[in-house]
Amino acid sequence: MKIELKGRKAIVTGSTAGIGRAIAEGLARAGASVVINGRGEERVATALRELRALLPDVDFVGVVADLSTPEGSAALAAQVNEADILVNNAGTAHPNGFFEQEDSEWLDLFQLNVMSGVRAARHYMPGMVKRGWGRVVFISSESGVAIPKEMIDYGMTKTAQLAVSRGLAELVGGSGVTVNAVLPGPTRSEILGNWMRSTAEEQGISQEEAERNFLKTMRPTTLINRFTTTEEVANMVVYACSEQSSGTTGAALRVDGGVIRAIP
Template sequence: MKIELKGRKAIVTGSTAGIGFAIAQGLARAGASVVINGRGEQRVAAALVELRTQLPEAEFAGVAADLSTAEGSALLAARINDADILVNNLGTAYVNGFFDQKDEEWLDLFQLNVMSGVRAARHYAPGMVNRGWGRVVFISSESAVNIPKEMIDYGMTKTAQLSVSRGLAELVGGTGVTVNAVLPGPTRSEILGNWMVATAAEQGITQDEAEQNFLKTMRPTTLINRFTTTEEVANMVVYICSEQASGTSGAALRVDGGVVRSIF
């Protein structure tokens, strides 16, 4: 299968590192022009330099904007008026204690993980519908299904993304626009990878050993017995953004290494 996205413009939110960066690479390799996004100018500029060095024939642009705010989302919309592909990757997670959390922490995470994608889809999906082709992808998590007790707020936001994704797919049904969610499992991304590096240093073990300990204690149902790579997650996203994936919409597609013990 040869995926060809030449002539398509893609926006990948939260894409200066980790899964988002790998998705930007994958879409560019398939021929799409790609807009990356991060909160700060320096991170965006550094990511653009790296992408342009790796893929000198590809077309990249960058927008520094805090999409957890309505103002930041409006800035992105003003800078990039339309897109054929929208990947709502922006998100984060914090280990916390449910009984100690403040309301503001819940609301801040919801703004970042959920409302950033809601605002972006609200702006870009109508244009896709008018043109008769488009792809919207929400990067959720296996934590949407297996709610982690140490990150209940995070699990809630990832479940909310599934609701938004399915509802939007219903709304744009029959227009040539597809909307799907991708559910990564434990991944060697910037956030979880850095946590494992810090854990390894603290315990005097290797990162591989720290990851194995995490899987044994926190995700013992894994079937691949390792963290997935950002490229493996990106491969699913690039496929679902392709012409070949035109028959898939309203789906929640797992790249979780088999962590979720379900056939659906």
Template structure:
């Protein structure tokens, strides 16, 4: 299968590192013009340089904006008015104690993980519908289904993304626009990768050993028995954004290594 996205404009939020960075590179390899987004000019510039180093003919541009706020979202749409592909990847996670969390922490995470995607979809979907083609992808998580007790707030935001994704797919049905969610499992992304590195250093073990310990204690239902790579997640996303995926919409597509014990 050859995925060809030349002429398509793609926006990937939170794409300076990790899964978002891999998705941006994958879309660029397929020929899309890709908008890189991060909070700071320095992070955006570094990501642009890194992708151009491995995809010399990539069509890229960068926008520094904090999409956890309505003001930052306004900056994005002012600099990139239209898109054929929107990947709502921006998000974060922090292990925490449910009983010690403040209301503000819950609300801040909801703004970042959920409302950033809501605001972007609200702006870009009408243009996609008008043109009769578009792809919107929300990067959710297996934690949306198997909510982790150490990050209940995170699980909640990822479940919310599934609700938004399915609802939008219903809203634009029959328009030529598809809306889907992708659910990664434990992945060697910037956030989880750094957590595993810190754990390995603290315990005097290798990162591989730290990851195996995490899987055995926190995700024992894994079938893959290893962390996925950011590229493996990106491969699913690039496919969902392609012409070949025109029959897939309203779906929650798992790249979770079999963590979720369900056959559908």
């Protein structure tokens, strides 16, 4: 199967590193022009420089905007008015104690992980519907199905993304626009990779050993017995954004290495 996205414009939020960066590169390799987004000018500039060196024939645009705020979301919309593909990847996670958390921490995480995608979808999807073609993908997580006790707030936001994704798919059914969610499992991304690196340094072991220990204690149901790569997650997203995925919408597509012990 050859995926061809030439002539399509894609926005990937939170795409200066990790899964978002891999998705941006994957869409660009398929021929799409890609909007790179991040909160810091330096990170956006670095990602643009590296991607343009890697793929000099692709049109990359950078937008510095903090999508956890309505103002940042409005700034993105003002700089890039239309898109054919929207990948809502912006988000973060960190271990915490439920009983020690303040309300503000829950609300801040919800603004970034959920409302950034809500606002982007609200702006870009009407144009997709009008043109009769579009692809929207929410990057959720296996934590949205199997809520981790050490990150209940994060799990809640990822479940919310599944609800928003399915609801939007219902809303635009029959329009030529598809909406799906992709659920990565433990992935060697920037956030989790840094956590594993820090853990390895504290314990005096290699990062690979730290990852194996994490899977053994925190995700023992893994079937691949390793972290997935960002490229493996990106492959699923690129497919969900393709012409060939026209029959897939309202779905939760897992790239979790088999962590979730369920068939559907």
